Each structure stands twice: as structure tokens, then as C-alpha cells.
Amino acid sequence: MPLYNGGTVLLQRVARTIGKYRMLRQGDLVGVAVSGGADSVCLAAVLRALAPQLGIRLHILHLDHGLRGAESDGDAAFVTSLAEEWGLPCTIEHARLDPNHGNLEQEARRARQRFFAEAIRSAGLARVATGHTLSDQAETVLFRLVRGSGPGGLSGILPVTAEGVIRPLIEVDRVEVRQWLGSEGLWWREDSSNLDPRFRRNVLRQRILPDLEEHVRAGSGKALARLASLAASEEDYWRAVVAETFERSIVGENPLIFNTMALRQLHPALLRRVLRLGLERASGSLRRFTLEHVERLLRLALKSDGEGQAVLPGVTAQRSFEWLRLAPAVPDAAADWMVELPAPGRAPAGPILLEVLEEATVCPAPADGTDCLYNVGRDWLDYDRLSFPLILRNLHAGDTYQPVGRDRPVKLKHLMQSERVPSWNRANWPMIVSKGRIVWARRFGAAAWAAAGPGTRRVLRVGEVEGFRG
Template sequence: MLLQRVARTIGKYQMLRQGDVAGVAVSGGADSVCLAGVLRALAGQLGFRLHILHLNHGLRGAESDGDAAFVASLAEEWGLPWTIQRAELDTTHGNLEQEARRARQRFFAEATRTLGLSRVATGHTLSDQAETVLFRLVRGSGPGGLAGILPVTAEGLIRPLLEVERAEVRQWLGSQGLWWREDSSNLDLRFRRNVLRQRILPDLEEHVRAGSGRALARLASIAASEEDYWRESVEDAFRRSITGENPYIFNTIELRRLHPALIRRVLRLGLERTAGSLRRFTQEHVERLLRLVLQADGEGQAVLPGVTARRSFEWLRLAPPELERAADWAIGLPEPGRASAGPVTLEVVEDATVCPPPADGAECLYNVGRDWLDFDRLSFPLILRNLHAGDTYQPVGRDRPVKLKHLMQSERVPSWNRPDWPMIVSKGRIVWARRFGAAAWAAAGPGTRRVLRVGEVEGIRG
């Protein structure tokens, strides 16, 4: 009996507990009306309460308004509380299905917060699961994507009908004398899911193998179980291989110690956490990242949907595109003190503790560090700025000027750290650069009378 099967599904996945208040997403279509009816029949037995939710997308004019009125009437007839809202969708650009999905997610999250809901139930069926898995297969998803529609999500969505076929839904509605609304857009073959539903899956069932839908849903269940098994190992490998967060930076030497199957899952997790979801990615995107990890050459780039991956030396960075190139920045320092600009704060202070060279040749402070400048060789205001293309200077210890680009390559500075690299300039000449220290012409030496000490203030950004 369908009620018993749904009750088992609820128990198996711990979807609802006694005392919970479940929001029920009802569009007015057969699946959602069945969901509401089944949960209403089980509510007393399992000890939960219901609240009907409907979001009117307004995309079909009077038909959409009719759906909202139908849902309100159904909730009133059943004596259930209901909340109906109208969505304002941006239909001028982008994916309309995706925009509508985001609107529903916002609606469910707001309803959960304001109505005190424990979970929100949606009417996804086994048939929806089969369509999702088939679509992801042809789209190029990896093993993780084949898990399809999850019975319970981290956002609090539950799918009690996920082990019930669409045909069974309609049989149950007929046995209960319940009506539903038909959404005319479900027949629109401009939507890819409708092509799968109306043409591809029926052909598979009739001409390839009866039970294809159940086989695809079973594949999703197995994939979800295996992903759950992998989760702890992937998280542990992820943590061991990253050297920075926001954006994520991976040590490719650590990654290459892992089996390729685990590397793929670690990279997939990196994509998910960088982009916020995996909806826009396919397995081919993961494979492109894997090639960057495994290549011998330490440079390379892959531009993915909403994420730019860059390999530099032994590191791989995943970042949103907006982090790829920061704007140039600069600030004047009219006198010794603290200066903040871009991502850096420097202290340029006069230091009276530096002594002139003693007769016995013992070292003074300016011989110990590279960040000591001869005050009298400089002209204020000093300029704190980022690296510019072609910047060249001669650090202490070098016999000729050298491009900062070459210094950074020899010091294995990752390419994404270079644009914001801080330096100090006096009258157009570089006097100091991070890590490489003072310019030879501006460095404190035996004849120095007043010393400026340059130091980067840790933990403070400009």
C-alpha cells in the first residue's frame, strides 16, 4: 500500500519526527497533491503537523493564478494552514528554470524561518529521480552527480515520494477521488526535462528495457550510498592538501600522493565550496582540474563556470573570477609612520637603535636584515604601491638590476600573489620590495646616520 511505503521511506531516512511541523510544497500538480494527501493521512499516525506552501511564479498568467487558488481551496478543505506568495522573476536573461528554482529555495528558507518549520517536503518521485540521473549521465556528470535527488538535503528539504513512481501517484489520487491541476508547461518540449519525460524515458521503457526508470533510480541510490562512504575520506584529504582558504589553494604534491579517484573527489569538493554548488559543473570540468594537478609543468589555467583554476609551481588555486586581477593601488607616506593600501599595511619608522659600525667589525642591525633604509637617501613622500608590469630594481647583494618578475619566479612566488606585491617608491625609484628587501642604492650602510626600518604589520589589511 502506498501509505505504508511512504511511511517506511520517512522512517528510513529519518525525514520527520514526532512533534515536527512540515511545510508541504504544493504546486497543484498531481505529485504535490498526492504528497499533501499522503502526509495528511500519515500525520496522526506519525505525530507531525503540516503547513501548505505555494509559490506563484506568475509565468502562465491566469493559469498560474488558478493554481494558487486551487491550492488555497484544497488547504481550506483539509483544514490545513497555508502560505501563498507571488515570485518576481527576472525573465530577461539567464536560465528561466534556474531562476524559478532559486525563487523556490528563497521561499522555502523564509517559510522555514518565519513559520517555525522543521522540514519542507517536495513531491519528487522515483520517476523524477530517473529523469535526473539520465540527464546527468548525458551531461557528463561523475559518480557524485549520479546520486541525483537526495532524500534529505542539508537545507532541510525532504522527498517522501522518492520511492514511488509517477503512475502510482495518479492511481492513488484516483482511488481517493482527488483532483489536481495540469501545468501546460510540462508539455513544452523547449524544456529539456520534458523531452526526457515525454520521449526518451518512454522509449527506453518500451524499446530497450522495461523497468529502466527503476534501474536509473536504483543507480542513484547506490551512488548516494557510495558518496556517503567517501565523505569522511574526501574531507580528510581535502584538509591535508589545502594550504589556504578563500580562495582555496591546493598543494599538488600532496594531491599527487592520492589515488586519482580520491583526487577527483577532493577537486569536486573544492569546486562546490568555491562556487556554492555543483549545479554548473560536469565531470569534464573535474578532469580539466585533474590534468592541471598531474601535469609536470607548473603553470596552467582552466576557466570554468564561476571559477578560475590556476596552477603555479606546486600550487593550484580555485577562485571566483572577480579575484583574478585586483585593481592597482597606491598611497603616499608624507613622513615616517604607518601606511595602508590594497591588501597590505606597512610601518616605515625611524629607528635610533642602529649603531654606526664599531671598530672591531662587529655587525650592526643594518647588516642583519634587508629592511633597513638610509633615511637621508630618500625623499618624502614615499609611495606604497603594488607591482607594475616591468618593475625593475637592484636588491642588496645583487650586482645588477633585475626584473621583479624574475625574482618572484626564482623565489617561487605563485602567480596570483604577484599583482598585489607591495613595494615602496621614492621619486619613481623602487627602494624596497616585500621579501627582497632594500634596493642597494637606498639601503642603510656604514655611512648611515639615520635609519628607516620597514616592516609589514601582520594581520592588518589595507
């Protein structure tokens, strides 16, 4: 094999990548995540060589996951020695992960994210650089592609993240990394877990991608990485468009509620991205969602009838009439609640604060001699027909009453359907009971038997206190 002579070229390429993505600024203190493996050692050495040119300072970071016993201890010792040799400050932390955890890769990733966030906070780091390469990018895109990711997921590993992580080697492949280390006389440690077939990424790295390169098309890895770059550029364009459309499409934010009539006006490409953003807002991450999850949500949003539900990873989507609600995974059924109101006054009633107040004067005597009580509204009750304490409670199955203006009793469930009350609001619906009978229900007003009318001497007015959030 000819002697590798691309050392200076590699440094120049990494410097261009850093500038292209505006990864660093002069004066930055940069954390460098070093596992001891080839990619991370190359990253640290390259940044050390470029530090005078870039005007940055470095701080080595190493997280021991505690999964490989003496081998892990050796990695930590190697990184510590490397930092001492280069005269760089070094932080070593230890995580204790369960090797029998169902998704060990995910647990390790979360541990690293916590470690980086704490290092940024405690050491005053501007960024944390990781050794992800073009080869890692290709593996990520291929994995997401076969997993069923949408266009956004094909962006792969981002060069710069909102959390402050940067990937200066993202345009350098793994072969170049090892060639450069050899030319510089630098050593690294091999992680035995990289050969463990339990990890899906290792299967892609050791078997699938080499087969693609050999039997399908040479340069497949670079083609996948170019796809990631193209997808990232496309998503950068869509971001502002989607955010603006998203804000126009929602009618509530906690939890998220979409107006499906607005969603129906969108092109499917834009609609998928708006719903995808909704999933991200509702769950905090898109990591568990695939294109199939977005498609299920799209079908729920566009269905002709207004009822339905889809349980997605960590999120429950509910459709009711023209609204689509996204909320964290379905909680247990709402618990019944009951509050006694011993005398006129205020009391919490589930989502609202009710006030039931005695009115000394209903209204001035009308000039035409009619009884103004006919016009006081559906939230006025005849005090003398009620018995304190009043009971404030939520809707119960089968609840029936006859509101003012109705000629017969009706189930509250049917009233809510006719008034288009979303299904997720019904179980917690407030009402007032006296002597075992419903005397008032939110929005639907007084029961005919308890309403103020001719002959009423004392009146109770029911109202909601504005600004209360139960």
C-alpha cells in the same frame, strides 16, 4: 483496468521511506509544497493520512510563478480550497519570473528555494516536503548522465537535503501516484507547461524514457532510480574520507589554494572528489559543473610545469609552481594603487600594512670594532639617501632594481619567479619608491643604493605590521 487496491500499501511504503531516511520527528511542523499537480496533491493527502501516526502537523505552501496567467491563478485557488477543505493552514506566495529568461527552469528552482527558506524561517517549519517521485529521480539521473556528471551527480535527487527539504514519495513512481489518487477520489490540476518541449525535462519524460521502457528495457526508470540510491550510498561513504583529505591538501582557504604535491599522492578517484569539493567550496554549488570540468581541473593539478589556468563556470583555477588556486570568476585586472608616506610612520600598502620607522640606535658598538650596520638586515634604509614623501605602490610592468647582495639590476618579475611567488600575488606586490627609484620591495629588501651601510647616520627600518589584512 482492475480497481487499484494498493492504497494502504502505498501509505505503508511512504511511512517506511520517512523512517528509513529519518525525515521527520514527532511534533514537527511540516511544510508541504503543493503546486496542484498530481504528485503534490498525493504528497499532501498521504502526509495528512499519516500525520496521526507520525505525530506531525502540516502547513500547505504554494508558490505561483506567474508564468501561465489564468491557469496559474486557478492553481492557487485550487490549493487554497484544498487546504480549507482539510482544515490546514496555507501560505500562497507570488513570484514574477521573466518568461524570456535563458534558463527559466533554473530561475523557477531558485524562486522555490527562496520561498522554502523564508517559510522555514517565518512559519517555524521543521522541514518542507516536496512531491518528487521515483519517476523524477529516473529523469534526473538520465539527464545528469548524458550531461556528463561524475559519480556524485548520479546521486540524483536527495531524499533529505541540508536545507531541510524532504522527498517522502521518492520511492513511489508516477503511475502509482495517479492510481492512488483515483482510488481515493482525489482531483488534481494538469500543468500545461509539462507538455512544453522547451523544457528539457519534458523531452525526457514524454519521449526518451518511454522509448527506453518500450524499446530497450522495461523497468529502465526503476533501474535509473536504483543507480541513484547506490550512488548516494557510495557518496555517503566517501564524504568523510574526502573531507579529511581535502583539509590535508589545502594551504589557504580564502581563496582556496591546494598543494599540488599533496594532490599528486592521491588515487585518481579520491583526487577527483577532492577537486570537486574544492569547486563546491569556491562557487557555493556544484550545479553548473560536469565531469569534464573536474577532469580539466585534474589535468591542471597534475601537469608537470607549474603554470596554467582554467576558466570554469563561476570559478577560475590558476596553477603557479606547486600551488593550485580556486577563486570566484576572474576579476578585472588588479587596479594600480599608490600611497604617499609624508614622514616615518605607517601606511597601507595593498595586502599589507607597512611601517617605516626611524631607529635612533642601530645596534651596540661591536667589540671587534666592525661596523654593525653590515649585519642589520636587508630591510634597513639610509634615511639621508631618501626624500620624503616616500611612495608606496604596487608592481609595475618592467620594474627593475638591484637588491643588496646582487651585482647588477634585475627585473622584479624574475626575482619573483626565482623565489616562487605565486602568479596571483604579483600584481599587488608592495614596494617603496623615492625620487622615482625603487628603494625597497617586499621579501627582496632594500635596493643597494638606498641600503644602510658604512657612514649611515640615520636609519629607517621597514617592516610589516602583523595581523593586518588589506
